Amino acid sequence: MTAEELKTSAESTVEELEREGDIAADFLEGLLDIADIDGDLNLDVRQGRAYVSVEAEGDALALLSAPDTVQALQELTRLAVQSSTGSFSRMILDIGGSRDTRRRQLESLVNAAAARLDDGAGQASLPAMSSYERKLVHDIAAERGLVSESYGEGADRHTVITRG
Incomplete structure (x- = not known):
């Protein structure tokens, strides 16, 4: 092209x-x-x-x-x-403004997951969420130097966060 x-x-x-x-x-x-x-x-x-x-x-x-x-x-x-x-x-x-509100909630979830990792957990699983919300979680985790991956199928698909 x-x-x-x-x-x-x-x-x-x-x-x-x-x-x-x-x-x-x-x-x-x-x-x-x-x-x-x-x-x-x-x-x-x-x-x-x-x-x-x-x-x-x-x-x-x-x-x-x-x-x-x-x-x-x-x-x-x-x-x-x-x-x-x-x-x-x-x-x-x-x-x-629901999207901004939800992003702040997801930031809190990622912060709580990071705290669990700081306390010695090998990984922290987040609840199932939409693909758009998982994308936001991946972006937020990356901003904080964390590694995130999605697991599961359909409505059960969720994100797991690690230190990498």
Whole structure:
């Protein structure tokens, strides 16, 4: 592929991701309307994924920003995108800063695992989590000079942290 073809290919990928974000936003706007929640949707493309965030004043999103609820809404939104595009979507949904909150929780889990290692444990296992959360754990562990690997299948897939 020439440099021009690569550039065109990358642009179409961004265009496809922006289209995913638009479809996701339309779907989420419908859900927010049904729930009678006023929210602002922001669309972005980050690290090869459509990223959709929902923000609102006050505590309007409190119930929707619980981790399990965000995960369920993300899966529903991905299905809506897939239904429209015919392609699998890796879109990320953030509701009321839920992703930042979850990252802080994962940082605490990695810190607790590091403390167990400091206390003499050979390894520290974390609970099962989504592939996105495991990726964050791997990044956080690497930032702290730790080694992490994922084990298990499906819903039981989890991360084990060691000193390496």
